[in-house]
Amino acid sequence: MRKKLIVANWKLNGNWAFNEVMMSELSLGLKEVQWHDREIILCPPAIYLQQLNGLMSDLPILFGGQDVSEQFFGAYTGEISGQMLKEFGCRYTLVGHSERRVRHQEKNELVALKAKTALASGLIPIICVGETLDERDSGKMNAVIQQQIQSVIDCLKSDIIDVVFAYEPIWAIGTGLTAKVDQAQEAHEFIRGVLKNYGELCAEKVSILYGGSVKADNAQDLLEMPDIDGLLVGGSSLISAEFLAICLSRLNSK
Ligand code: 13P
Numbered sequence: 065m066r067k068k069l070i071v072a073n074w075k076l077n078g079n080w081a082f083n084e085v086m087m088s089e090l091s092l093g094l095k096e097v098q099w100h101d102r103e104i105i106l107c108p109p110a111i112y113l114q115q116l117n118g119l120m121s122d123l124p125i126l127f128g129g130q131d132v133s134e135q136f137f138g139a140y141t142g143e144i145s146g147q148m149l150k151e152f153g154c155r156y157t158l159v160g161h162s163e164r165r166v167r168h169q170e171k172n173e174l175v176a177l178k179a180k181t182a183l184a185s186g187l188i189p190i191i192c193v194g195e196t197l198d199e200r201d202s203g204k205m206n207a208v209i210q211q212q213i214q215s216v217i218d219c220l221k222s223d224i225i226d227v228v229f230a231y232e233p234i235w236a237i238g239t240g241l242t243a244k245v246d247q248a249q250e251a252h253e254f255i256r257g258v259l260k261n262y263g264e265l266c267a268e269k270v271s272i273l274y275g276g277s278v279k280a281d282n283a284q285d286l287l288e289m290p291d292i293d294g295l296l297v298g299g300s301s302l303i304s305a306e307f308l309a310i311c312l313s314r315l316n317s318k
Contacts, residue, residue: 066271068102069294072301078108087119089304104311105156110144113152128156134177146185157182161192162234176219190228197235213258228271230296236276245285248274252291280309
């Protein structure tokens, strides 16, 4: 059975003092929690990984990068390698977030290469896919998502089984507009169908997270959907009470 993954993407937020307060509040809320059905993953700006790791003590929290280079090492100014993220305690890394696809012109092929390098570095890539409002309104949504996933399949081949996907409709990111639960489930079912082309096992094993204006009051409904295997949380992950409530959502066993 797939565990639920709850991933905090802090984006370009946090600082030394904020991180200390946040970790002490999370510690209080998560103290003595023992989970077998979920993982909580924190993706802060990479420069704070060491500080946050030190503050984590016994918290049941894993770490992830927000992005990773498609290169292993060399003359690539400003890049962070998978090996570096690993050395600083990461088990996961996001790749292909729409903010990178749009602002940094990252194309499907580059995102796929980043996922490949992440895997080769011992990290699990969380590959973000999703459509713009224009693409949804003009009926191109499924084609866009299929192409985003197919590029990863073409690059990773049988290793596709070891990745995580995150469906983040771009129109729902930071806008307060969440995809309705059934809209999200429909998109996730479509993505699982695309993965099925690569085999039943692939579709069964690969987790698909939802992201886009997730809050404490919609988290549980989203998590109850059969094809939603977790949440990728932006703004709400910066408010400890909100994020704790999301982490502590009651889960029905599937
Ligand atoms: P918000 O939760 O702020 O909409 O951000 C979603 C997101 O982009 C997570 O990666």
